[in-house]
Amino acid sequence: MVDTDIELEVDGVKIPLNDFVRKFMIGMLSGSLGVLKDVGDDWNSLEISLKKIGK
Numbered sequence: 001m002v003d004t005d006i007e008l009e010v011d012g013v014k015i016p017l018n019d020f021v022r023k024f025m026i027g028m029l030s031g032s033l034g035v036l037k038d039v040g041d042d043w044n045s046l047e048i049s050l051k052k053i054g055k
Helices: 019-035
Strands: 008-010 013-015
């Protein structure tokens, strides 16, 4: 796996990730990008935003 960094922030608070969770999230997200049309493996960065609706 190419050197990859990942950060998790919830409501403005950075959440520390242990090695297992870091590797799991990197693998899941980078693997998912590879199957998306027009993305492939030649990407440099990814940003995802999740927000609860109706709260």
